[in-house]
Amino acid sequence: MHNSHPADGVGGDPSARYKGRHAGRHHVQITPPPSIETRQSWTVATAALVTLLMSFGSAWIISVALKEVAAEAGGARTVPAIAAALVWLCSGVGGILMGRIADRFGTRLVIAVGGTSIGIGLAVSTLGPSWPLWIGHGLFIGFFGLGSINAPLYVYVSHWFDRRRGSALALISSGSYLAGALWPPLFEQLIERVGWRHTMLVWMCVEFLVIVPLALIVFKAPPSIATQTVKATGARPSVLGMRPNTVYALLCFAPILCCIPMAMPQQHLVAFCSDLGYTRTFGAITLSVLLGTAFLSRQFWGLVSDRIGGLLTIFIGSTWQAVAMSGLLLTQSEIGLITVSAAFGLGFSGIIPAYVLAVRDLFPASEAYWRIPVVLLFTAVGMAIGGWLAGALYDHFGYYAPAFITGVIANVLNVLLVAFLVLRQRSWRGSQPAFV
Numbered sequence: 001m002h003n004s005h006p007a008d009g010v011g012g013d014p015s016a017r018y019k020g021r022h023a024g025r026h027h028v029q030i031t032p033p034p035s036i037e038t039r040q041s042w043t044v045a046t047a048a049l050v051t052l053l054m055s056f057g058s059a060w061i062i063s064v065a066l067k068e069v070a071a072e073a074g075g076a077r078t079v080p081a082i083a084a085a086l087v088w089l090c091s092g093v094g095g096i097l098m099g100r101i102a103d104r105f106g107t108r109l110v111i112a113v114g115g116t117s118i119g120i121g122l123a124v125s126t127l128g129p130s131w132p133l134w135i136g137h138g139l140f141i142g143f144f145g146l147g148s149i150n151a152p153l154y155v156y157v158s159h160w161f162d163r164r165r166g167s168a169l170a171l172i173s174s175g176s177y178l179a180g181a182l183w184p185p186l187f188e189q190l191i192e193r194v195g196w197r198h199t200m201l202v203w204m205c206v207e208f209l210v211i212v213p214l215a216l217i218v219f220k221a222p223p224s225i226a227t228q229t230v231k232a233t234g235a236r237p238s239v240l241g242m243r244p245n246t247v248y249a250l251l252c253f254a255p256i257l258c259c260i261p262m263a264m265p266q267q268h269l270v271a272f273c274s275d276l277g278y279t280r281t282f283g284a285i286t287l288s289v290l291l292g293t294a295f296l297s298r299q300f301w302g303l304v305s306d307r308i309g310g311l312l313t314i315f316i317g318s319t320w321q322a323v324a325m326s327g328l329l330l331t332q333s334e335i336g337l338i339t340v341s342a343a344f345g346l347g348f349s350g351i352i353p354a355y356v357l358a359v360r361d362l363f364p365a366s367e368a369y370w371r372i373p374v375v376l377l378f379t380a381v382g383m384a385i386g387g388w389l390a391g392a393l394y395d396h397f398g399y400y401a402p403a404f405i406t407g408v409i410a411n412v413l414n415v416l417l418v419a420f421l422v423l424r425q426r427s428w429r430g431s432q433p434a435f436v
Helices: 014-021 039-064 066-072 078-105 107-125 131-158 165-218 244-275 280-308 310-327 334-348 351-362 365-397 401-428
Strands: none
Touching: 039 066, 039 078, 039 107, 039 131, 039 165, 039 244, 039 280, 066 078, 066 165, 066 244, 078 107, 078 131, 078 244, 078 365, 107 131, 107 165, 131 165, 131 351, 131 365, 165 280, 165 351, 244 280, 244 310, 244 334, 244 351, 244 365, 244 401, 280 310, 280 334, 280 351, 310 334, 310 351, 310 401, 351 365, 365 401
8 A cells, every 4th residue: 555645736636646546445544644734843934034034134234334345445346245245155055065964964953053154254254355254254154154054944944844835935034034124224333333343243142142052952853754755646757848857947047037136126225325315324224124025025925825836926026026126227215215125025025935835846855955955056146146246237337227227137037937937837737746
């Protein structure tokens, strides 16, 4: 008798498949196993949210202090922009390696190492631009720090859920944007009073005191993956009517295009507002509005993705982001900037967790430990390119409009690519197996 496993996503009714597989057998009662979700699942998700909230705070200090750091580097904004870009890029690369280590040795140890590495990276970065800043942000905060925390937590939390996985992923992914909503105003005040170096040292202590103990206490082994990993219907010759790795390659390329424009306002909005004549405090508030709106709307997108799936959620969110990005080219008033920032946050907030959900919908859970980190690597590549490109184009032209136009073009290309995948999914719906 075959083992029984739950299924979700596009696979249809699990009980119908069980009846079909055991048709003709008498006196056999086959029932789907219970959901793996418990109160502990949400405790783990909440702890993951707090961990990401604290760890991503380290990446926002350089954005708030961009002009001060640039002044020490001869006025070139490319220097702090490269540091911010290295955080995203190296965290993506590190996530692949750390995802494999977490799969073998456990998430608890890897998260503790990540929190420690972020603290070390902040200390190294205080030695100043350019190379100490780049090494501190790229190697320690990015590769060993966020690389040990971000992607491994996505994979880890996804193993605790089967019915409301989209909502859980939306919750934990809110950590990075809640960090952007809460910490920039605090960092702005600290930088004004004690400078950007001492601000980093203060945050180093916070990382040691919060992330490491939380990891050691909460992040125990998830429910047995053996109860979650199975193909719902025999062999799987294709995904969306194409080779599985072809679909996967498109899922890796698409986030580069949408994360380029996603990174530009997040990393340069404070400096953009300053260039328009507004105070840095207003710029920090505008960034907080953008990221606070993203946090508040994340759970909405999580509920939506639970109903319509990851791919369609990406399409809707990316389209919204493109429209909001265009708004930065059309307004320079205080009310206009606040409104556009809120609209941008509402649009982009559901995109990255939807990519993770799409991977879980289309590929087996046994492959999640490497497929999810690789996709997140390409989101990081897009974020790195976007942050660097905006700084480089500003240094060349002296204003941000060319960068924002480039971001809109990349966003439109993403919408077209995701629309193709959505159409393929609608055409092949019903013949695609479900994975949990």
